[in-house]
Amino acid sequence: SAGKQFAVVDRTWRKGDRLSLRLPMRIRLKKWADNDDSVSVERGPLTYSLEIGQKYVRKGGTDKWPAFEVLPTSAWNYGLVPDVAAMRVVERPIRPSAQPFDLATAPVEILARARRIPEWRLDTLGMVGALRPSPAFSKAPIETVRLVPMGAARLRISSFPTVSESPSAHHWVAPPVAKKALPAISSHTFSGDTVNALSDGLLPSNSGDQEIPRFTWWDHKGGTEWVEYDLRSPRTVSSSSVYWFDDRRSGGECRLPASWRLLYWDAGAWHDVKPSGPYEVAADRFCGVRFEPVRSARFRLEARLQSVFSGGILEWRL
Numbered sequence: 661s662a663g664k665q666f667a668v669v670d671r672t673w674r675k676g677d678r679l680s681l682r683l684p685m686r687i688r689l690k691k692w693a694d695n696d697d698s699v700s701v702e703r704g705p706l707t708y709s710l711e712i713g714q715k716y717v718r719k720g721g722t723d724k725w726p727a728f729e730v731l732p733t734s735a736w737n738y739g740l741v742p743d744v745a746a747m748r749v750v751e752r753p754i755r756p757s758a759q760p761f762d763l764a765t766a767p768v769e770i771l772a773r774a775r776r777i778p779e780w781r782l783d784t785l786g787m788v789g790a791l792r793p794s795p796a797f798s799k800a801p802i803e804t805v806r807l808v809p810m811g812a813a814r815l816r817i818s819s820f821p822t823v824s825e826s827p828s829a830h831h832w833v834a835p836p837v838a839k840k841a842l843p844a845i846s847s848h849t850f851s852g853d854t855v856n857a858l859s860d861g862l863l864p865s866n867s868g869d870q871e872i873p874r875f876t877w878w879d880h881k882g883g884t885e886w887v888e889y890d891l892r893s894p895r896t897v898s899s900s901s902v903y904w905f906d907d908r909r910s911g912g913e914c915r916l917p918a919s920w921r922l923l924y925w926d927a928g929a930w931h932d933v934k935p936s937g938p939y940e941v942a943a944d945r946f947c948g949v950r951f952e953p954v955r956s957a958r959f960r961l962e963a964r965l966q967s968v969f970s971g972g973i974l975e976w977r978l
Contacts, residue, residue, distance in 0.1 A: 662672045662796055663719050665809045666784075666927055667679040676802045681689060682914040685703050685704035686703070686704070687691075687701065687702070687703045687728070687744050687747050687749070687770060688701075688744065688746060689700055689701060689702075689742055689785075692819055693820055695770055695901075696791045696792060696793045696794055696821070697793060697822070698794055698796075698819040698821050698822070699742060699794070699819070699820055699821050699822055700818055700820070701740070701770060701772065701818075701820075703749065703770065706809045706811075707782075707809075707810045707811070707818055708769075708770050708807035708808060708809060708810060708818065709733075709808060709810040709812075709813040709816045709818040710736060710738060710764065710805060710807060710816075710817045710818075710820070711763065711769070711805070711807065711813070712734055712736045712813065712815040712817070713732060713733030713734035714730050714732070714733065714814055715730070715731045715732075715733050715761065716729070716730055716731075716776045716816055717731055722834060724939075725925065728887055728893060729732075730814045730818045731816055731861070732770070734785070734786070734970070735776060736925050737776055737777050737778070737780040737781060737945045738774040738775065738776055738777070738803075738805055738817075738818055738820070739774060739775055739776075739780075739794070739795075739796050739798055739820060739821040739822055739823030740772060740775050740822050740823065741772070741773040741774060741775065741802060741823060742772050742795075742822045744752050746772070746773050747770055747771065748771045748918060749768065749771075749903070750768070750770070750771060751767060752767045752768070752807060753767050754767045758782065759813045759968040760809075760812075761809060761811040762812055763808060763812050763813060763814075763894075763936055764809045767809060768809065768810055768852060768885035769806050769808050769907065770806075770807040771805070771807075772807055773796040773802050773803070773804060773807060774802070774803055774804075774806070774820075774823070775799075775801070775802055775803070775806075776798065776803070777796050777800070777823065777832050778798075778800065779831075779832040779833065779834035780792075780796075780832055780834075781834065781835065782835075782857065783835040784915065788817070788853045789834075789844050789958040790823055790834050791819070791891035792821065792833060793830045794821045794822040794830070794964065795821070795822040795824035795826070795829045795830065796821045796823050796824070796829060796830055796831075796832050797823070797824065797826075797829035797830060797831045798823040798824075798832075799825055800830075803844055805833040814960055816888070826830045830895070835841045836861075836862055836872075836926055838860035838861060838862055838873070839859075839860060839861035839920065841855075841856035841857075841858065841860050842859040842890075842891065843860070843889065843890045843891075843892070844856070844858050844887060844888060844889050844890070845887070845888050845890070846875070846877070846884060846887045846888070847866075847875065847879050847880075847885045847887075848877050849876075850876045850878040850879070851875070853875050853876045853878070853972070854873055854875060855875055855887065856972065857872070857972060858875050858887060858888075858975065858976045859870075859976065859977075860873060861975075862975070863903075863937060863975060864903055864974040864975065865972070866944045867903070867904055867905060867906040867916075867943040868905075868906060868907050868908070868909045868910060869974060870907070870910065871950070872974065874905050874972055874973055875905070875973045875974075876886065876905060876914055876971065876972030876973075877963075877965070877970050877971055877972060878913070878914060878970045878971060878972065880965070880970055881913070881965060881967075881968055882942070882965050882966070882968050882969075883966065884963070884964050885962075885963055885965060886960050886961060886963070887960070887961050887976065888958060888959065888960040888961075889959050889960075889976075890957065891898070891956075891957045891958070891959070892957060892959050893956050893957055894956055894957045895955065895956070895957070895978075896953050896954070896955045897947065897953065897955075897956070897959065898950060898951060898952070898954075899948060899950045899951070900922050900948065900949055900951075900959070900961070900976070900978050901946040901947060901949070901977045902920070902947055902948075902949070902961065902973055902975070902976045902977070903946050903973065903974045903975040904916050904917065904941070904943065904947065904971070904972070904973060904974070905971070905973055905974050906943050906944075913970055913974045914969065915965075915966050915969040915970075915971060916941050916942070916943060916966075916971070917941060917963040917964055917965055917966065917971050918964045918965065918966050918967075919939065919941065919963075919965070920953070920961060920963045921933075921939060921961075921962050922939075922949060922960070922961055922962075923936075923960045924956040924958065924959050925956050925958035925959075925960075926952045926956055926959070928952075930960060931934055931954075933949075933952065933954055934951050934952040935949050935950065936950045936951060936952070939947065946975075946977070959978055961973075962974060
């Protein structure tokens, strides 16, 4: 057919002859301009991923249909030295019973040079931190890392930052570190959220920020809900502020509350604080209230939700 090439083997065949076909494959780097100039390592039809040790931890489900998390047991925060000439292919014979796309039995790997990027670490959600522009600055020692076919890896880093010691390289920005949260309870907490988000010190960029942990009362809608701090020992408090969660921009159903109030525990009962001004309700900023000083170890924020919406909080300060 037009446009296609054919190879012809014309010879006299004898019993026991064997014909082997080897397709030449070279290592190449694919640059992702829209993903901070990161690179992928490819050879033939396969893309390669960093070999990361894996540990399966049971996290729920049933014995018939268990749910597992796969956690790393080895370093993963590497940037590649983008030198194809220094990369080396290692091939092994495939055992008849082996699964070729398995970390332990992959028949081919690529050895590459890389450096650790110490500031690249898990973010506040326990996920791999976002990529930064390449090349990333790193003076960590050069190591040899193993790359395996991406299909053999359950934990995958296949779009790598590149690294350089050049002064013009980009210094990596480490993700913010959450502080120890105050002990807190709530009337209800969505299973995917946490009361620790109330006081982890991670400040939102706006009310719809979903890059940091959050607390929500989802899927409770309307009615009155609450969150409570137990400070363990009494403190004198005269103001409070809250950053409300509102995910309307992403199509969610959490909104600013219709209203809220603050209470403190004293003599076996809850009491309203005496505010000197209104309780603020607004998006994209802290909403505060000042009140006559009270001394207590327990404080409760009570919110009246909008009738057909839920609500949530990104940070609550006393």
